[in-house]
Amino acid sequence: MPSRLSARDFSIVIALVVIAAFFALRSPAFLGPRNLTMLVIELSITAVLALGMLLVIIPGEIDLSVGSGVGLLGGIASVLVFERQWPAPPAMAAVAIVGVLVWLAMGALIVKQRVPSFIITLGGLLVFKGLHWLVIRNATVPVAPGGTTNLFALLTTYYLPPAYGLVLVTAVVAALVIAQIRTRHRREALGVRVDEREMAQLKLLTVGQGMLLFVLVANRYRGLPLTAVILGTVAWAVTVLLRDTPFGRHLYAIGGNQEAAILSGIAVDRTVITAFGAMGAIVALTGLLQTAYAGSSTTTVGSLMELDAVAACVIGGTSLKGGRGTVLGVMFGALIMATLLNGMTLLAVSPELKFIARGVVLALAVWMDVRMGRT
Numbered sequence: 001m002p003s004r005l006s007a008r009d010f011s012i013v014i015a016l017v018v019i020a021a022f023f024a025l026r027s028p029a030f031l032g033p034r035n036l037t038m039l040v041i042e043l044s045i046t047a048v049l050a051l052g053m054l055l056v057i058i059p060g061e062i063d064l065s066v067g068s069g070v071g072l073l074g075g076i077a078s079v080l081v082f083e084r085q086w087p088a089p090p091a092m093a094a095v096a097i098v099g100v101l102v103w104l105a106m107g108a109l110i111v112k113q114r115v116p117s118f119i120i121t122l123g124g125l126l127v128f129k130g131l132h133w134l135v136i137r138n139a140t141v142p143v144a145p146g147g148t149t150n151l152f153a154l155l156t157t158y159y160l161p162p163a164y165g166l167v168l169v170t171a172v173v174a175a176l177v178i179a180q181i182r183t184r185h186r187r188e189a190l191g192v193r194v195d196e197r198e199m200a201q202l203k204l205l206t207v208g209q210g211m212l213l214f215v216l217v218a219n220r221y222r223g224l225p226l227t228a229v230i231l232g233t234v235a236w237a238v239t240v241l242l243r244d245t246p247f248g249r250h251l252y253a254i255g256g257n258q259e260a261a262i263l264s265g266i267a268v269d270r271t272v273i274t275a276f277g278a279m280g281a282i283v284a285l286t287g288l289l290q291t292a293y294a295g296s297s298t299t300t301v302g303s304l305m306e307l308d309a310v311a312a313c314v315i316g317g318t319s320l321k322g323g324r325g326t327v328l329g330v331m332f333g334a335l336i337m338a339t340l341l342n343g344m345t346l347l348a349v350s351p352e353l354k355f356i357a358r359g360v361v362l363a364l365a366v367w368m369d370v371r372m373g374r375t
Helices: 007-026 033-057 066-083 088-112 117-136 162-189 197-219 226-244 246-256 258-263 268-294 305-315 327-346 351-374
Strands: none
Touching: 007 327, 033 066, 033 197, 033 226, 033 268, 033 305, 033 327, 066 088, 066 117, 066 268, 066 305, 088 117, 088 268, 162 197, 226 246, 226 268, 226 327, 246 258, 246 268, 258 268, 305 327, 305 351, 327 351
16 A cells, blocks of 8 residues: 555654754754764664664563663673773674573563563663663773774764765665665555655655765765664664564564464464564664763663653654554654754753653653554
8 A cells, every 4th residue: 555644744754844943043053064973873873772662562562671771781892892801893792692682581571471561671671770880880981992993982983985975875775766666566566556656756866865965964074974874774674674574564463463463373472572582682782882972881871762762663653552663753753852862962951951851752752642543
């Protein structure tokens, strides 16, 4: 069925434009190349975690432990690299394995023991926070020894040369064109309705222009941030997983009607546990990114990131009841959250007001989800 723009889609775009315009008027530096590049790095970290949250929310679950998990896994990597003198690649790989195993265990506990995910992950929030503080011993642990540079630190400090960025965006746009043509032909062959050709071309043109404009702006600073490439890779992987695999269709089916999914022969328990395992891998990646961006592991790394991830999902149209959600919507929701936090930081807004603003945005997002669910 062809996609249609809803009132929610327009409200998201309007809200983003209003927020960006407000900060641009208050501070001209907001639209400067340096700040926009920093905004993209912050967006990438928030969006990567939100994409993992999407995998958990679609089948009707929730994960409140991801913020503390980000701090814990980033702290483990920092200790391994700085204190244990591990090379960065094996330390990062070890953290990824730990993340997958821990979240698989949480997922198994949730589905096998029939304990609400809210309760289990809320307990995980507290446990991971305490473990994080124990691991770093309430101190500051740098991501690289002696101020040197390693792969861990480069995650948020490396920028692609300008020419490489232009080549990459050209290749991505070409891939999108080919993918759309193939998808269109396949849907037409199956007799499924598709968007009008002019509308499809307009969407591609808009996306291509936006990507090219971003790369040109980033090239005025240092180039395309590596985090943007990581975000693009994760977004593509999650899109393929949800749209083109039985696993993704099973997630939507479980969130839409779990009883019907069981009667259809879907392995509900295994699917949900796998979703939590994927969440663990993404939490590990986000922990590495957030800790690298901070330059060190401290007791505040990852604080309240679970709320930003949930807010990004709900703002982007993901239903907290499950069964509905898209990668593109989550990306827009994460962009709104990142823009809000970046702008407030640029204006030197006090931490108290930042907390209030994030709480208001989260409450409004949930209210919008409830209102849209009634229509």
